[in-house]
Amino acid sequence: MKNLITAILLIFLFSCSENEVPENMVDVNNMKRITETLSSDAFMGRQPFTEGEKLTIDFIAGELEKIGFEPPFNGSYFQNVPMYETTSTVSNPVTFNIKGKSLQLNAPDQIAISSPIPQELIELKKSKLVFAGFGIKAPDYEWDDYKGIDMEGKTVVVFVNDPGLYSEDPSFFRGREMTYYGRWTYKYDEAARQGASAILIIHDPIGAGYEFNVPRNSSISSRLFIDDEKNEPKCKVTGWLTDESARMIFGELGYNIDSLREQAVKPEFKPFEIDATFSATITNKIERNTSTNVAGILKGSVNPDEAVVITAHWDHFGIGEKQNGDSIYHGAVDNGTTMAWAFEIGRVAASLRSKPERSIILLFPTAEEQGLTGSEYYTRFPVIPMGKTIACLNNDMMVPRGKMKDVTMIGFGYSSLDSVYGVLAAKQDRYLLPDPNSHTGLFFRSDHFPFFKAGVPSIWAYGCYDSREHGKEWALETWNYFINNVYHRPADNYNPDWDWSGVEEDTKLALNITLWLTKTSNPKPYLKQMK
Numbered sequence: 001m002k003n004l005i006t007a008i009l010l011i012f013l014f015s016c017s018e019n020e021v022p023e024n025m026v027d028v029n030n031m032k033r034i035t036e037t038l039s040s041d042a043f044m045g046r047q048p049f050t051e052g053e054k055l056t057i058d059f060i061a062g063e064l065e066k067i068g069f070e071p072p073f074n075g076s077y078f079q080n081v082p083m084y085e086t087t088s089t090v091s092n093p094v095t096f097n098i099k100g101k102s103l104q105l106n107a108p109d110q111i112a113i114s115s116p117i118p119q120e121l122i123e124l125k126k127s128k129l130v131f132a133g134f135g136i137k138a139p140d141y142e143w144d145d146y147k148g149i150d151m152e153g154k155t156v157v158v159f160v161n162d163p164g165l166y167s168e169d170p171s172f173f174r175g176r177e178m179t180y181y182g183r184w185t186y187k188y189d190e191a192a193r194q195g196a197s198a199i200l201i202i203h204d205p206i207g208a209g210y211e212f213n214v215p216r217n218s219s220i221s222s223r224l225f226i227d228d229e230k231n232e233p234k235c236k237v238t239g240w241l242t243d244e245s246a247r248m249i250f251g252e253l254g255y256n257i258d259s260l261r262e263q264a265v266k267p268e269f270k271p272f273e274i275d276a277t278f279s280a281t282i283t284n285k286i287e288r289n290t291s292t293n294v295a296g297i298l299k300g301s302v303n304p305d306e307a308v309v310i311t312a313h314w315d316h317f318g319i320g321e322k323q324n325g326d327s328i329y330h331g332a333v334d335n336g337t338t339m340a341w342a343f344e345i346g347r348v349a350a351s352l353r354s355k356p357e358r359s360i361i362l363l364f365p366t367a368e369e370q371g372l373t374g375s376e377y378y379t380r381f382p383v384i385p386m387g388k389t390i391a392c393l394n395n396d397m398m399v400p401r402g403k404m405k406d407v408t409m410i411g412f413g414y415s416s417l418d419s420v421y422g423v424l425a426a427k428q429d430r431y432l433l434p435d436p437n438s439h440t441g442l443f444f445r446s447d448h449f450p451f452f453k454a455g456v457p458s459i460w461a462y463g464c465y466d467s468r469e470h471g472k473e474w475a476l477e478t479w480n481y482f483i484n485n486v487y488h489r490p491a492d493n494y495n496p497d498w499d500w501s502g503v504e505e506d507t508k509l510a511l512n513i514t515l516w517l518t519k520t521s522n523p524k525p526y527l528k529q530m531k
């Protein structure tokens with residue numbers, strides 16, 4: 001009912017609102033200049049903690065000042081983000097003691113573990129094993145895989161993904177679409193909240209969406225964490241078991257993984273302790289460092305204490321492995337074009353004769369590529385409290401390839417922003433396309449997500465899959481080409497021949513959405529569903 005009333009209200013409001021931006025106000029040349037500059041060799045791939053960071057954040061602050069956005073952090077455009085980095089080395093082998101028998105596994109090939117604790121020596125001694133289904137405690141689905149069990153000091157073993165993957169019912173954990181409860185990040189956090197000392201996720205390629213080599217490789221790479229006392233609790237040891245390793249451990253005790261999974265998707269499932277312990281020793285190399293979020297605010301003319309936040313991460317991968325003679329990871333599409341998108345929204349909004357009524361914040365977070373660290377930090381220490389942040393509009397990887405008929409909505413179904421986009425996209429003769437790859441959990445993997453976790457309606461929306469000129473097949477082909485050959489490679493470089501007309505249209509759309517959201521007479525968007 002509420003949805004219907006909102007829809008009618010929206011249609012009424014749109015039919016009589018005059019606040020759309022004039023056609024010619026978005027300046028593509030300005031967007032080209034920003035993208036070309038930020039992805040040039042001089043910026044050295046914009047890696048946090050390097051000289052490239054200094055150049056990047058100074059450039060962003062300069063542009064914010066130029067378009068009339070004020071410095072929001074006690075007179076500064078910069079917010080320090082203290083972080084620590086851990087690189088874990090596991091002493092092999094790690095030992096499971098099963099019914100008095102020892103089973104030894106080797107990291108990282110049979111078990112991929114590391115420690116997020118900023119401590120040099122981490123020892124886990126004979127921690128009792130608990131099997132807890134999918135490791136989910138979800139009040140919104142009346143689901144609790146931890147019911148009635150004390151996890152203090154124990155090791156929880158769980159399946160990847162969520163029970164919805166095994167159901168045709170779209171209202172049960174969103175069916176085959178992955179919910180946040182299916183992500184390993186959520187499972188790590190929940191296990192720690194339960195007091196567990198360690199968590200091991202049983203890998204399977206369908207549930208995870210990737211092969212074991214992905215968690216294997218990340219367990220031996222460095223990881224970044226926010227360094228502040230209010231940090232959420234963390235397990236001492238986190239990681240993954242191969243399907244084969246899990247079958248060995250559970251098989252010793254007479255359990256079969258497939259029938260355990262069948263039990264775990266049922267609401268009556270209860271967690272249980274198994275007759276096994278887990279011991280591991282990890283040494284951590286720890287480095288502390290500070291990077292920077294950059295932001296500017298355009299104060300609202302009526303209600304400056306409420307804001308719409310536009311996010312575009314500035315960081316990329318710096319200088320790395322040489323490919324085709326280039327070792328600079330330019331990050332032109334990831335995320336130069338999007339920074340240009342954000343600046344253009346801000347520039348036009350600031351130049352309008354009738355000033356936006358609520359505030360607009362342009363936020364350029366750091367360390368997106370290393371786990372949304374900058375945006376997570378911002379949501380803990382925001383310029384305007386999360387409760388007064390009306391919405392977060394994010395973008396990432398905007399490939400300039402001409403006009404698109406679709407507006408792909410990563411985060412469709414989570415908030416009433418869908419209706420606002422629906423109406424304004426139709427004015428561009430475009431339609432909304434729910435993310436066709438939503439089972440991969442892209443919604444949880446860019447900077448709008450910490451805002452969503454904090455209760456703010458959030459979206460990542462752009463034209464992607466239906467080219468006006470060349471059709472759907474071509475759009476998919478060029479998108480896949482980008483993902484497979486350009487994305488996260490030195491080849492992600494500025495191209496003067498790009499057709500910007502689609503990014504231009506996306507910019508106008510986001511600008512109109514922003515102006516609609518900043519109007520105090522319009523209803524505030526609301527969340528439809530948590531996680």
Ligand SMILES: [Zn+2]
Binds near residue numbers: 313334335396397
């Ligand atoms: Zn990105």
